[in-house]
Amino acid sequence: MDSTQLDDLCIKTIRMLSIDGVEKAKSGHPGAPMGDAAMAYTLWTRHMRHNPANPSWPNRDRFVLSAGHASMLLYSLLHLTGYKISIDDLKNFRQWGSITPGHPEYHIESGIETTTGPLGQGFATGVGMAMAQKYLAGRFNREDHRLFDYHIYGILSDGDLMEGVASEAASLAGHLGLGQIVYLYSDNHITIDGTTDISFTEDRGRRFEAYGWHVQKVDGNDVDAVDRAIAAAKNETLRPSIIIARTHIGFGSPHKQDSPDAHGSPLGPDETKLVKERFGWPVDNPFYVPAEAAAHFRKALDAGSTLESAWRSTADSHAVKFPELGRELAALMSGKLPEDWEAALPVFDLSAPKIATRSASGKVLNAIAQKLPMLLGGSADLAASNNTDLKGMGEFADSPAGRNIRFGVREHGMAAACNGMALSGLIPYCATFLVFSDYMRPSIRLSAIMGQRVVYILTHDSIGLGEDGPTHQPVEHVASLRAMPNLDVIRPADANEVAEAWRMAINRADGPTALILTRQNLPILDRTKYAPASGAARGAYALADPADGAAPKLIIISSGSEIHLALAAQERLASEGIPARVVNMVCQEAFERQSAQYRNEVLPPSIGARIVVEAGATFGWERYTCEKGDIIGIDRFGASAPGNVVMEKLGFSVDNVVSRAKAVLGD
C-alpha cells in the first residue's frame, strides 16, 4: 500500500466510524465528519504535536472542533490516535453516562480540549487558548528554552463564521497578531436551512483579511494541498491563519452529499450501505478499523512520547537555569495556587473613606496579582470604570508577558477567550457593566458547564448607577445569573467583603464566579460592631443582631449596597422597640452548599417574619421569605436620574423598609 492509498484508507476509516456512531445512536450529524475527514486526517497525522498517552502535556497543540456537531469526527480521531476513547465508547455515542456525548464536552483525560456545540464559541475559545500560549511563551520561554510554542488548530463551520462572537474574536486575534492560530474553515456551501446562498453570501476571505488574518483557499479533500496550506499557515507567525477549505457535506453519500439532509440525521441503513459499497468498505462490519489504518494513526503515540520527552528535558534544564520560573511552571502544571497568596489580600481600615466596591476590587486585584502570576485579564473597554488595570504589569498586546488585556467593546468574544485561557491553566478575569453580562451569557454558561475558573467582574450593579438609565441599569441580571448552575454570584457589601469575594473566587477551582460590584461609594462596615467579613465565605451570615441581645422578631435579608440601608432600618426598628437581625446574603450559591444546621442558624425557621431588600428582580427571593415575608426589589426597568433619586423613587429608603417590615410583622 503506497502512502496515497494509506491516506485514503485512513480517511475512509474516519468517515465510516463517524457514520457508524451516528447510525448506532440513531441520532447525530454524519455530514460534517464525512466532509471534513480528509483535512482533519491531514492535520492530525502530519502536523499535530500531541501525546495521546498524556493529554495534559502542557505544550501540546490544541485542537478545537468549533463545529461541535461533528463530534464523531473528533471521537474517531481520538480513538484512532490512541487516546482513551475506545471502540465501545464510540458505540456508546450519545448515551447516558458515555464519554462520547452529542457535542464534545471538555474532558482533558480523553483529549477533549473544550466544550463546543453552541456555534462560534469554539472559534473564540481557541483565540483565548492562543492568548494563553502567547502569555505562557512570554513568561517562560528563554533563549534556548522554548517551553511554549504550541499551535491552536480548529475546524470551523459556516455557522461559526456567522456568529458575532466569532467576529469579535477574529478581530481581536488579528489585532493581537496571534500567529499560532491555524483554523480550517469547512466551506461546504450548506447550512441547515439550505445552501449558503440563502443567507451567507459575504466574501469571507476578504473579511478575514480585513481583520488582519492570513487567508488561503484549498480543496479540503486534497491531502497534499491541505498539508501545504497548514505548513504555510504555521510559517506565518505574525498573523492568525484561516484556511478556507472547500468541502462537501456528506461526502460520498450518493443521495445526501452536498445536501442539508446530511447535516443532522443519520444517513439511515440503506444509504449507509450505499456509501460503504462506494468506498469499498465491508457493509456488515460496523466500527471496522483496518489494521493498516490503525497502525498509521497509532504512530501518534510514539511520536508523542518522543515530543514530550524532548520537551521534558528542555523543561528540566530550564528549571535548573531559571529556578523561580521552574517553580512557577510546576505550580501551573499541578494547578495549585501559591500557598501564601491569601496573605496578599488587603484589609480595609474603618477609617478609610467611603469606597465603591468596584474600586475596592481594583485594589484587591492589584494586591493579589503580585502573588498570582497566572492571573491576568482586562475589560471590554471599561478598564477605568471596572477598575481592572494591573498597575505596572504591562500591556498584553505589546510586551512578552503583559497582563493587561484590552479586549475592546467585545464582551462576548472576551468571555469566550477567558474560557480558552482558563482551559490553558491561567486565571483569567474579565469585566464589563453588569447589565452587559447579557452580551456574554452564552460564554458564561460554558465557563459553568466546563467548571472553569473565570472571574467575571461586573460593576455598576443596580439602578444605583443613576443617570445612564434603564439600558445601563441591571434589574433582572443578578437573578438570571443566580439561575445558572455552577456559577457563584457574589455581591459584597463593602471593601472587606470584596477581599473575601476574591478569596472565594480564586479558591474556587471548579467553576466561574461573578463579582457584582457597585459604581457608588459605600462605607466600610465597622467589624467591631458587626460580624466579621469572613462570614461571606459561607454565603450568608448574621451580620447584625439586636444590640441589646434581644431575640430578633424579624430578619432583614439583603446584599451589596442595600446592606447599609438594611442596617439603618434595623436601627430605626430598634428605636421603635422592634428587634431585628440583618442577614448578609453575599452569595446564595455558597449558602445553599452549607449544612442545614448552619442555614437554620442564620435563618431560623422560627422567625417567619422576613424582608428582603435588594435592588434587583424579586424573582427567586421567595426561597428565603415565603408567605409571611416581603421583598423590596425591582420588577420593572429602571430610570435615568441621579442614582440616589432612582433608589429612593423605587422604594430603597429607610422609611419604606421600616414600614414594610412593620407590615410583615402585622404592626
Place this chain on the structure above:
Amino acid sequence: MDSTQLDDLCIKTIRMLSIDGVEKAKSGHPGAPMGDAAMAYTLWTRHMRHNPANPSWPNRDRFVLSAGHASMLLYSLLHLTGYKISIDDLKNFRQWGSITPGHPEYHIESGIETTTGPLGQGFATGVGMAMAQKYLAGRFNREDHRLFDYHIYGILSDGDLMEGVASEAASLAGHLGLGQIVYLYSDNHITIDGTTDISFTEDRGRRFEAYGWHVQKVDGNDVDAVDRAIAAAKNETLRPSIIIARTHIGFGSPHKQDSPDAHGSPLGPDETKLVKERFGWPVDNPFYVPAEAAAHFRKALDAGSTLESAWRSTADSHAVKFPELGRELAALMSGKLPEDWEAALPVFDLSAPKIATRSASGKVLNAIAQKLPMLLGGSADLAASNNTDLKGMGEFADSPAGRNIRFGVREHGMAAACNGMALSGLIPYCATFLVFSDYMRPSIRLSAIMGQRVVYILTHDSIGLGEDGPTHQPVEHVASLRAMPNLDVIRPADANEVAEAWRMAINRADGPTALILTRQNLPILDRTKYAPASGAARGAYALADPADGAAPKLIIISSGSEIHLALAAQERLASEGIPARVVNMVCQEAFERQSAQYRNEVLPPSIGARIVVEAGATFGWERYTCEKGDIIGIDRFGASAPGNVVMEKLGFSVDNVVSRAKAVLGD
C-alpha cells in the same frame, strides 16, 4: 450671513447645546455630540425627509443614534428641528421623569425611533427597519404610488462596529442588499480606554466591502463632503452604505479634543468656557440658540408638512386604486389587528396524533398568517426544527413581499432586526432553540424595554430534547427569561394551548412574548375531561381536579410537557386515595396580572401542600410553593442521551412525582 456661515452657526449651536445639557446634568457624554455635530447637521438639514409635526408619518426617514451615549446630539436636533422636545427638556437632561434620559429611549411622540445605548443594537435595529421598509415597499408600492421609499440613517461609533451583533446584522444587510441604509460611522480613533490603536486595528472599510456594502470615506467636519457622500449613498440602491467619517471627539475643546477624557464626563465649567470662547459663543448664556440657526433648523417643519401632504395625496389615490391595500395600510397605521383574525386559530382535535408543540406552532402560524399581513419572520437557520416556514408566502430575500426571512446563524442580529421591524409596525417573529435565547438576550431585553411586540419562538425547550446534550439543553433559560420585566414567557402543554399562546402573543401590543415549545411529541389534552385551553389566557388555571369531586389535598403545579406527567401522577395519587389538583402554569407573568381573588381560586392558600414539576431550574418557583412545598426541577446541567432517558434519570417520572408528593403531605 452666507450659507457657509449659517452652516457653521448651526453646527456650533448643536455643539453648545450638547455641552450645556451635559454640564447642567453634571453627567453625560459631551465628546461625541461635539465630534459628530457637523455630519449630523448635514444629514438632518440636507437629506432627512421627516415631519417634526408628525413624528409618526409612516414614510419618514428613520434616524438611529446607534451611539446612544451621544443622546444630547439627538435631543438637540429634535429640539432645533421642531419636535416636541423643548429647551426645558434639554435642561432636564438625565433627571427623574424627563423625556431626555441618559440614553435615548424609544418615544415616537418625541421623534425617538428606538432605544439605544447598549452598543451595536442601534446598528442592527436599523437593519430591521430597512427590512421593514423593503417589506412595506414590496407590499404596498405600486407603479406610480411609491408609498414607502424611506431611508434608514444612523450614526455609529467604534464600539458599535466592534460588537458582534453589528457584524451579524451587517452581513445580513449586505446579503439582502438593503440599499436604503445610509450609516455614518464616526471614526474618531478614540474609545473609552484610549486610542483605537490599543484594541481596534482592523480595516473596517474592507470588512464592510466584504459584507457587500458600499463604502466611502470623508472628513466628518466637511459639510459639503458629507453632503456628497450621503447623496452618493442614496444613489446606491442595491447595497447598504457606510460612510467612514473622520471625526474628532470633543471637537473644539482645547484640552480634551481627541482624548478619551471627552467621552463620558462633563467638560467642566472651565473647559466649557474655553470652548465657548474659541467658538465665539456667549459664555454666560447656557442653552443659547441664535435666531438665525433656529430659523434654519425650523425649516424642517414646513418642508415636512409639504412632504407629508404630497405623500397623503399619493396614499389617497393609492387607496382608491387598490382598496384592499388601502384598508391594510389604514390598519397598519392605526396599529389595529383585523377584527376576525382569531377565527383563523386552529383547533386540534383529540383524535389527532401526538404532536410536538413546536409543530403545532408551525400550523398555528401558517393559519394566522393568512389573516395577519404584517406577520413575518423566520429562524436562525433552524426553520425546519423551529417550524417557522410560512408555506407559499415567498422568500423575503427574493420576492417583493416575501415573508420568510432566512436570518442565518445570527441569533443576536435576528432579534435586534425584529425590534426594528416591530418599531416599523410589523409583527415579527424569530426563532431558535431555547438554549440559544442567551445569544440574543440583550435584544430581547430591548424588546421588553421598548414594549415591542416581537414573538420569540424558542423550541427544544428542556432536557427532553435528548441526545444533543447539555450545550443544547436549556435548564436555567425559562427562569432567566421569567426574571426579565415585561416579557411574557408562555409554555403551553399541548397543541390547543399553543393556539392560545399565539392568541396571547399577537394580542399583546405592548411587549414581547417568548413561546417555549417542545421538540418531542405530546398528546392533545382531552378537554372534555380537563378544563378548556382558554384558561391559558389567565396565565394559570386548574386543569384537573379530583374526578370524584373530592376536595384536593395537594396541588401539582406544572407547565409544558410535564403537565402530562403531572396528570399521570394525579391519577396514581387518586388511585391511592390522595385527591390532587393539577394547575397548569402556562405563563407566570399573565397569572401575576390576575386579581388576587382569581389567583387564590387557582392556588387556594388553604392548600399548602404543593409540588412543582417543571424540567428547568427550580429558581423562582418558591413563589408558589413555600416551605410546605417541593419542587421537582433541574439545578444542574443536562446530559446527552435519548430524551426520555434524561427525563427519567433527572427525576421526571410518575414514581418520583408521586413519592415526592407524598413526602410533601407527610405520608
